[in-house]
Amino acid sequence: MRVLKCADFNPDCTAKEQVVNANPDIAGIGVILGFLCTTCLAFLIAFSVLFLDRYEKIVNFFRKYVVRNTDEYCLEEKPIKYWRSPVFWSKVLSKNLLAFSDTQLLTGISIQFTAMLQHCKLSVYHFRVVTDLAFLTTVTHLLAVVTLRKYFVDNPWINLPRIFFMLGNLALLGYTSYVAYSYDLVELDLSSSLACFFKSERPRLRAAFGGKWAALLIAAIGGHATVIIAMYILSDKVLKKIKDKWWFWIGTIFRTWIIAPAYATYGIVMAGRSLRKTQALGTASVAIEGSETEWGFGQFLPLLLLALPLFAGWESFWEEKNWDKNLFSGSQRPSTVNVMQTPKSPNLHQQSTRDNSVAERTIESSGPSPMGTPRLRSTSHITISPHLTPMSTPRIPVSSPVATSELTPPLPELSPIASPQLTPPVGPPQRPRSPPRFEERLPR
Known part of the structure; x- marks a missing residue:
């Protein structure tokens, strides 16, 4: 049973090179620039974080095999400020990358939902644009998952909403890419109405499952699946055991330094070349009636959404810098490694x-x-005065051990085990109060 069908639409499916109505909500200049800028910024930030996390190893590898320097570089021994260290910038940029990924993920799902709801009204041309933008979304999120893999694995339940949205994005991408890259199998061109695809016989999956979209989709599913398995299926004991295996490190290197860069580079280049054939960034591959280059609310909003990840990065920078300033103000700066091992909340019970x-x-x-x-x-x-005036307040003293022992019977001593250990109040010790004037001893 077909879920998507266009029984009430009767377009001319035999005509070729038709005029397509403009749709700035999908192919507008602001929408396309927003997706491209987000993906390019996420690409730069992701590989900056990968470099910063492995700064010492990269420097030592360069020294050993390039310049033939036997001295080992150790960041802990370098007396640099914390905000200038690779650890500091890795933390700041990681939060920024996560914000870019979340923003792109939500916008990618929303534009695919829009295309699915309007599938009978869109042209094949605009549906191809949606698929290219969805690929940019997948590139951004895959970069975040690979770069911040440890964060995702260590916090599986915090990232559970992201996993749900990620799976939804992959499911939508699988279907939209199937439609966008198999329309020619039913003898349609880019100017044809998408309703013709849904009214005709669908191409078989085996025939459509080929080409670049299949390779990109498999790579995206594989990259996300490895992280999901480590998050929710493998236990901590199993993860600790497999980390010592040689094939684990080969897989990690292959995923981090080969699959992720190749997938991201190819996805950005492929989508960029395809999006250049739009009216927003160049010359459209079909004749378009109307304008997709006019600026309006729908075009400013995707670009203004870029400010949210930038705000998150700015806030993260000052949070880390102010924490470092408050924690070590007035004291000698420790090493960078010791800074990372120091808890952010000071122990209030230290004495x-x-x-x-x-x-x-x-x-x-x-x-x-x-x-x-x-x-x-x-x-x-200190003693109690026997004569009290009407306006005076009686003094209740805390007498010395000798006086107290005469007034109260002795109490049995508790064993050291039974005696409670109390923590004295924090603060400087106070001097004992001197006896007040005009006091008399009680008669014995």
Whole structure:
């Protein structure tokens, strides 16, 4: 049973080189530039992060095999500021790359949904444009998944919504690419109405499953599948075991440095060459009635959406820089590796050994209180005045151990095991208060 059909539409499917109505919501200049700029920026950021994460290894490899320098480069020994280190910029750019990927993923799904809803009204030409833009979306997201693989594997449930959207994008891309690259099998051209494809006999999958779209689709599915398997199927024990295998490292190198660059480069070049044959970026391959180069709200919005990832990168930069400033202000800068190992939230319960020992000796010497709480007693000599004026306030002193022992019966001492260990309050020790004036001793 066919899901997509155009029974109410009767276009002329035998005509060739027809005039196509302009559709700026799909092939407008702002829409196409937004997709291209996002993918190109994500490409540059992704390989910058890959380089920064392996900075020491790359420098040592260059020293050893190119300049023949036996001295090993160690970033930890370099006295540089944290915000100038590769670790700092890797963190900032990683968040920026993730924001670009999320933005491109949502816009790619939305434009494919639009094409599926209007499939009977679109031309084959505009449906091809949608497929090219969807490929750019897949390129951007695959770069993010490969570059930030450790983040995705370490946080599977945080990234679960991204995985759902990613699978939806791949499913839509599989169908749209099948239609966009097999229209010639049913004797249609780019100017034909897409309704002719859905009204005719669909080409067999085996005949359509060939060419560049199939290769790109298989590479995209394979790149995403490896990360999904590591996130939700393989356990931590299995991942630790396979990391020591030689084939794991060969697969990692092949995926990171061969598949991802080749797929991204080919996808950008292929989509760029195809999009140059549009009215927005050059000369359209079909005759178009109307303009797709006029600027309006629908053209400014995709470009303004680029500001969201840029804002995320700017915010991430100052968050990392201010954290480094607040954490190490007034102290000597540690190494970059020690910075990364230091927790961001300082321990509020740290105390010196000297303060703890003094407090413990005071508690043990005073003995426990009736409620089981150690009693802190002052050594000052304070008594209660027997004569109180009407406006005066009685003083309730904390007397010395000698006076207290005469007024209250002694309590049995608890064993060291039963005595609770309390942490003394944080702060500088206070001097004991001197006895107030005009006080008298109680009669014994």
